[in-house]
Structure formats: C-alpha cells, structure tokens
Amino acid sequence: MKVYEKAPAKINLSLDVLYKRADGYHEVEMVMTMVDLADRLEMSELPRDTIIISSQAGYIPLDEKNLAFQAARLIKDRYQVKQGVYIHLDKKIPVAAGLAGGSSDAAAALRGLNRLWKLNIPTEELQRLGAELGSDVPFCVTGGTAVARGRGEKLEMIDNPPQCWVVLAKPPINVSTADVYGRFNAAKGQRRISSKDVIESIESQDFHRLCSSMGNMLEDVTVGAYPEVRQLKESMQRLGADGVMMSGSGPTVFGLVSKESKVARVYNGLRGFCKEVYVVRMLT
Numbered sequence: 001m002k003v004y005e006k007a008p009a010k011i012n013l014s015l016d017v018l019y020k021r022a023d024g025y026h027e028v029e030m031v032m033t034m035v036d037l038a039d040r041l042e043m044s045e046l047p048r049d050t051i052i053i054s055s056q057a058g059y060i061p062l063d064e065k066n067l068a069f070q071a072a073r074l075i076k077d078r079y080q081v082k083q084g085v086y087i088h089l090d091k092k093i094p095v096a097a098g099l100a101g102g103s104s105d106a107a108a109a110l111r112g113l114n115r116l117w118k119l120n121i122p123t124e125e126l127q128r129l130g131a132e133l134g135s136d137v138p139f140c141v142t143g144g145t146a147v148a149r150g151r152g153e154k155l156e157m158i159d160n161p162p163q164c165w166v167v168l169a170k171p172p173i174n175v176s177t178a179d180v181y182g183r184f185n186a187a188k189g190q191r192r193i194s195s196k197d198v199i200e201s202i203e204s205q206d207f208h209r210l211c212s213s214m215g216n217m218l219e220d221v222t223v224g225a226y227p228e229v230r231q232l233k234e235s236m237q238r239l240g241a242d243g244v245m246m247s248g249s250g251p252t253v254f255g256l257v258s259k260e261s262k263v264a265r266v267y268n269g270l271r272g273f274c275k276e277v278y279v280v281r282m283l284t
C-alpha cells in the first residue's frame with residue numbers, strides 16, 4: 001500500500017520574540033499561514049523493519065538527519081510498529097529558507113504514516129509528537145492560519161488572511177535558524193512587533209492594514225549578516241508589492257500583492273537578479 005501527502009511551505013505574517021527561556025529556546029508570538037508551494041511525499045510499506053528516504057534533491061540529508069526519517073522513527077518507536085517504510089520526497093520548497101520545508105515534510109510524514117499503518121492517532125497527539133521534532137512541526141500538522149506561542153507549539157487557529165498573491169524570493173544563501181536565534185539579543189530593545197494588529201487585520205479582512213502591520217523581529221539579525229536580504233526587500237517594495245517582509249529566520253523575502261496586474265511586474269523585476277522567485281497563493 002502507498003499513501004501520498006502534500007507538505008506546503010509556511011510564511012510568518014508576524015514574528016515577535018518575547019524573551020530567551022531557561023531551556024535555550026525563545027518565547028515567541030507569531031502568525032503563520034501556508035502557501036501553495038509544496039513538497040510531495042510518497043510513502044510505501046516495507047516488510048522489513050527499516051526506514052529508507054530518497055529524494056530528487058541532491059542537497060538534503062537522506063539519513064537520520066532528515067526530518068521525515070525522524071518522524072517515521074518516532075512514530076514507529078512510540079506505537080511499536082514493526083513494518084518499515086520507504087519515503088520519497090519530491091522537494092519543491094527551498095531548503096533552509098525560512099519556509100519550514102523540513103518541518104512540513106516531518107508533519108506530512110506523521111499524517112501519512114498514521115494512515116499507512118492505520119494507527120488512528122488523533123491530530124492533537126500528532127502535534128505533540130511533532131513538537132519533539134521541531135518548533136514549527138505542530139503548526140505544519142494542521143496548516144491553516146494560526147497564532148503560535150510558546151516556542152511555536154501552542155496554537156490558536158484563526159481565520160485565513162484576505163486572499164492575495166504571494167511572491168517569494170530566496171537569495172542564494174542558506175541561513176541557520178539556530179544561528180539567527182543565537183545572534184538575537186532580546187535586551188537590545190528592537191522595534192516591538194504587534195501580532196495583535198496582524199490578528200485584527202485578518203479578523204476584519206483588511207488587506208492594507210495587514211500589509212502595514214506585518215513585522216518580524218528576526219529580520220534585523222539576518223539583514224545584518226546578509227545585506228542582500230535588505231536589497232531584496234527594497235526591490236520588492238520598489239516594484240510595487242503591497243506588503244514586504246522576511247519569513248521566519250530568512251533569508252526568503254515575501255511580498256503580498258492584491259492585484260493580479262501588479263504580480264507580473266514584481267516577478268519579472270526580481271527575476272532580473274534573483275534566480276529563485278515563485279508566485280503562489282495563500283492556502284485557504
């Protein structure tokens with residue numbers, strides 16, 4: 001038997017870092033949603049007690065460092081599953097980009113293996129398992145739009161944002177999330193981000209208020225280390241995107257655009273100097 005799952009990318013519409021906790025993680029408040037750029041997972045039963053990962057992408061680990069492998073091992077251990085699984089990852093989401101590609105693959109593996117092995121694990125339990133794999137995995141289990149608190153695992157589902165185009169541009173650098181949080185200095189008194197404004201703008205489906213209230217406290221850290229992220233932001237703004245921000249720890253920059261007529265201009269303008277540009281929709 002085989003099962004298939006889609007693993008969409010996420011973007012952060014707000015990312016407020018409140019403080020560094022005693023366990024080394026940062027307490028956050030962020031609004032997250034999914035876009036229709038997705039990896040695809042094909043999971044097939046293996047009679048042997050083994051986990052095999054393959055992918056067309058040459059640049060991700062295929063061993064126990066792969067988050068889909070870790071998801072399979074966790075579920076096998078916790079539910080004493082003796083069968084094995086072969087997971088093929090068709091990667092479309094750029095890696096180490098701030099788009100949660102690995103986390104979404106792990107979440108898709110949890111959902112898919114729950115079906116493949118007929119385990120009937122409730123969604124909340126899949127999310128608890130996901131939290132053992134990474135802070136963004138619980139959100140990726142359900143997707144939708146959510147306010148994430150704690151280190152990212154405490155989720156409150158909210159309405160989807162007003163529909164619009166999303167232009168994603170990833171500069172050719174890889175950013176480590178641990179490194180960005182490590183450089184973040186909560187005491188430095190950065191501009192505070194109001195997730196409340198973002199949440200209210202979504203509740204009232206006010207696209208322009210959403211664009212003006214977005215903010216990401218990790219942006220200054222990544223921009224400080226990689227000036228090309230600022231250049232990309234400025235270019236997107238100049239080309240007419242309505243709201244522009246870095247996603248997560250970066251380096252991907254996204255622009256929200258309400259009018260179809262403007263999307264081509266933003267896309268073509270960016271393609272002149274940035275190889276990885278995608279035009280997607282928010283998942284509703």
Ligand SMILES: C[C@@](CO)(OP(=O)(O)O)[C@H](O)COP(=O)(O)OP(=O)(O)OC[C@H]1O[C@@H](n2ccc(N)nc2=O)[C@H](O)[C@@H]1O
Nearest residue numbers: 024025026098099100134135136151177178181248249250
């Ligand atoms: C910044 C965000 C925003 O959505 O996304 P990405 O840029 O990774 O996509 C997340 O907070 C990333 O979540 P995730 O990528 O799952 O992080 P994890 O694997 O749990 O943690 C990687 C490292 O980041 C740091 N970390 C992560 C989350 C958090 N709330 N505080 C932290 O300090 C820790 O040093 C941890 O060792």
Ligand SMILES: Nc1ncnc2c1ncn2[C@@H]1O[C@H](COP(=O)(O)OP(=O)(O)O)[C@@H](O)[C@H]1O
Nearest residue numbers: 065066067095096097098099100101102103105
């Ligand atoms: N299935 C996977 N897809 C992508 N990256 C993975 C995967 N499993 C493990 N990784 C590793 O996780 C790290 C973060 O990747 P990713 O989740 O794409 O980034 P981000 O957390 O910035 O959104 C990378 O260094 C990559 O090698």
